[in-house]
Amino acid sequence: MANIIKVLKGTKDILPQEIDQWHKLEKNALDIFTRYGYKEIRTPILEATELFARGVGDTTDIVNKEMYTFEKSERSLTLRPENTAGVVRSFIENGMARLSAPVKLWYKGPMFRYERPQAGRQRQFHQVGVEMFGIKEPIADAEVILLAVNYLKSLGLNDLEVELNSLGCPKCREEYKKRIKQVLKPEFENLCEDCQNRYEKNPLRLLDCKVDSCKAIFEKPEIQAVIKSDFLCEECSEHYNKLKTYLEKLDVKYSENKLLVRGLDYYNRTVFEIKSNNLGSQNAVCGGGRYDSLVKQLGGEDVPAIGWAMGMERLNSLLPELETTKLDGYIVCNSPIESFELAQELRAKGYNVEFDLSNKKFTKQLEKASKVANYALILGEDEIKSGKVSVKNLSTSEQITVNRCDINLRKL
Numbered sequence: 561m562a563n564i565i566k567v568l569k570g571t572k573d574i575l576p577q578e579i580d581q582w583h584k585l586e587k588n589a590l591d592i593f594t595r596y597g598y599k600e601i602r603t604p605i606l607e608a609t610e611l612f613a614r615g616v617g618d619t620t621d622i623v624n625k626e627m628y629t630f631e632k633s634e635r636s637l638t639l640r641p642e643n644t645a646g647v648v649r650s651f652i653e654n655g656m657a658r659l660s661a662p663v664k665l666w667y668k669g670p671m672f673r674y675e676r677p678q679a680g681r682q683r684q685f686h687q688v689g690v691e692m693f694g695i696k697e698p699i700a701d702a703e704v705i706l707l708a709v710n711y712l713k714s715l716g717l718n719d720l721e722v723e724l725n726s727l728g729c730p731k732c733r734e735e736y737k738k739r740i741k742q743v744l745k746p747e748f749e750n751l752c753e754d755c756q757n758r759y760e761k762n763p764l765r766l767l768d769c770k771v772d773s774c775k776a777i778f779e780k781p782e783i784q785a786v787i788k789s790d791f792l793c794e795e796c797s798e799h800y801n802k803l804k805t806y807l808e809k810l811d812v813k814y815s816e817n818k819l820l821v822r823g824l825d826y827y828n829r830t831v832f833e834i835k836s837n838n839l840g841s842q843n844a845v846c847g848g849g850r851y852d853s854l855v856k857q858l859g860g861e862d863v864p865a866i867g868w869a870m871g872m873e874r875l876n877s878l879l880p881e882l883e884t885t886k887l888d889g890y891i892v893c894n895s896p897i898e899s900f901e902l903a904q905e906l907r908a909k910g911y912n913v914e915f916d917l918s919n920k921k922f923t924k925q926l927e928k929a930s931k932v933a934n935y936a937l938i939l940g941e942d943e944i945k946s947g948k949v950s951v952k953n954l955s956t957s958e959q960i961t962v963n964r965c966d967i968n969l970r971k972l
């Protein structure tokens with residue numbers, strides 16, 4: 561065992577005993593998103609590095625520190641760190657702006673970020689997400705948020721908190737940025753290195769800093785006063801107020817968080833996160849927002865859009881453990897070929913059935929059946945001669961003998 565090759569740090573196998581939960585996340589995504597009119601899109605994991613530099617923004621941690629980037633045939637390629645940029649690329653490339661709005665797309669799959677691995681933070685992780693293109697009205701924001709809430713509810717996750725903020729538009733945000741810079745100027749030397757770098761390029765991102773000494777600075781009353789001040793222009797303010805009214809009408813509980821600015825550069829107006837109190841410090845399961853300028857910024861038409869992404873590992877850790885599903889039936893018989901034939905008949909009917917492939921004794925087969933299946937399908941000599949099967953319910957031990965064509969494992 562000295563020389564075994566191990567899974568890379570920050571990556572994980574998803575093992576068979578965990579897969580039922582993953583299937584549940586994926587099945588509910590398909591069901592609920594379809595109900596809201598979304599279609600799945602599958603874009604490549606590998607994209608041109610430039611897509612993320614331009615799409616996610618070169619002042620973000622993702623682009624500056626976290627991307628897996630390499631050269632191949634003199635091109636710079638990157639394993640996608642998120643999927644909004646890829647979906648937008650595909651939207652533009654495939655002329656989806658011509659389709660009647662809204663265009664509603666969803667995706668699931670692995671993302672890659674070179675981060676410090678810890679609970680709830682991996683280097684390869686999975687996201688499920690949605691993107692809605694073509695609608696600028698706040699009713700779209702409400703529908704997208706409600707979709708996230710309903711998806712989480714479908715998984716039995718009811719007690720999560722929606723946090724909401726508005727980042728305004730580039731115009732009104734400019735004034736806010738100036739005010740933030742001004743009030744933080746005397747503290748510049750006390751800010752962490754990252755914040756000092758962000759100060760000029762993207763001052764709003766300072767508010768998102770997780771470093772304790774920075775957080776303490778932002779608590780100062782004169783700084784809080786600026787953070788909490790109202791900077792939204794009339795239109796942005798109307799958009800935000802309408803969204804809040806819709807959410808209230810739809811019974812979505814939310815709280816406002818002025819510090820919520822999200823890590824990506826492309827957001828404007830609505831941003832939101834959904835958090836759980838059961839996740840420790842990596843407590844956000846869902847992050848999203850409106851990105852009205854991204855399609856144009858990546859060379860497309862002027863198409864507004866809004867979306868969100870959820871971390872599937874974090875979702876998984878909130879779900880109650882599912883019991884592993886058992887086989888419908890396990891055949892117990894001394895003749896492998898008789899077992900095989902019965903197995904094929906039942907598999908053709910749609911049942912999940914196995915039989916012994918290794919010449920085990922009858923009693924050992926029965927023991928195995930009780931571990932792996934709901935029913936033991938017993939084929940003794942009498943049963944074989946008469947074309948019947950004894951079906952034993954392994955949870956109640958009830959046993960009945962039926963014609964093999966009448967076996968109905970789900971109704972028994």
Ligand code: ATP
Pocket residue numbers: 642673675680681682683685686687822823842843844845846847848869870871872873874
């Ligand atoms: P965080 O603040 O936790 O780093 P983020 O703002 O970088 O999150 P997004 O880019 O908005 O995250 O991604 C949406 C969701 O994807 C997050 O809410 C989280 O559930 C999940 N996620 C992000 N990064 C990771 C990671 N490295 N490992 C596991 N899940 C992650």
Ligand code: MG
Pocket residue numbers: 823
């Ligand atoms: Mg992050």
